[in-house]
Amino acid sequence: MAEPKRKATLQAPHAEKKVNPNNDARYLFVKRCIDVTGALTGLLVLLILLVIISLLIKVEDPKGSIFFSQKRVGKDGKEFNMYKFRSMVSDAEAKLADLLAQNETTGAMFKMKNDPRVTKIGKFIRKTSIDELPQLINVLKGDMSLVGPRPPLVREIKEYTEHQMQRLLVTPGCTGLWQVSGRSNIGFEEMVNLDLAYIETRSIKADIVIMFKTVFMLFGSKDAY
Template identity: 55%
Template sequence: MSVLNIDVAKLKKQYIYIFLKRLIDVIASIAGLIILSPLFLVVALCIKIDDPRGPIFYSQIRVGKSGRKFRMFKFRSMVTNADQLLKELEEKNEIDGAMFKLKSDPRITKVGRIIRKYSLDELPQLVNVVTGSMSLVGPRPPLVHEVEKYSDYDKQRLLVKPGCTGLWQVGGRNDVDFDEMVKLDLNYITHRSTFLDIKIMFETVWVMVKPNGAY
């Protein structure tokens, strides 16, 4: 059994860091929504052409800081009944732990495979950052049924706001198993700083240009 090692009291006393983090989140996410609006339009058109009857955006309930649930937004990269088909595919899960990943997931559309490779499906999460349910940098926001399988050690991921990107995304993404993802997230939470956040954001841009293990 893993031992809890995050100093919660220390996290709450990072007043300057928390203020700067929120300031950067708001300014950068609003700027991103404005600058990337042409790209949003192109991705939306491609999704609609590929599947005219399906919606452009997809929303899903995720678990955020302190276990609070929120609705996360993404560009739709799967067929419209993807959630229903998940039960049929769970036994084929290729990753251990409280997370589902399947490299050749039959639910992913043609356009979806491209936008997932370059992480373009994640861009609408900038709206979540503006509203405050997410941060630009932080742990991956888990699904409700994933959290139900968490140990007390794993639940430390929920001590901070989830992020659009983080050490997991820039450090291998789907090539990293669940336990390693938790270690990366807890390492980030323990050592988080404005410098580290900016470093991860720059690395994220590079990963979008030259994808790692995304699928």
């Protein structure tokens, strides 16, 4: 099904620019079909890997849960529970306050390369982005898409400006332009600009390119931590 041509470039918009999302009905329909098909296929193909990772997480920390559920903010400010494989110690959230001063990124996000809360298996699944695979369940539920801006934490959006809040104009994604453009080495403002650029120019072609780049990152991106 053909979709209307849009400007192909994904250049970051100027600060404080009002974003006009690509909400073409045909694009959104095809995107949802790809999301459901891709999520189901991914869960089936990776089933053995998911079981192995689950066992390794349980062996390292028998008292902890296999999955980690965290409240995130999606399209139009709607909150939902996002799923991940647990890559940190069980009381990671309680220890966050003591580490905020060591934040290695800018803006509302928290990133720390040698985060002491990360487990041994957690380091591996983060490096390969395997910890993100349970989000395929979020995709099936419609909370997330395969491609889109990463959903922020509730505490993060409390610090957002009106310009930054435009990240919430579309359904968030498991991967996106930010993740394939440098990820943890990119500051918060640049991440916002990349997300807004994607929102304006998103298309099936752009989504497919981002998904292919993401697959290669599963083999171990040096920018992931």
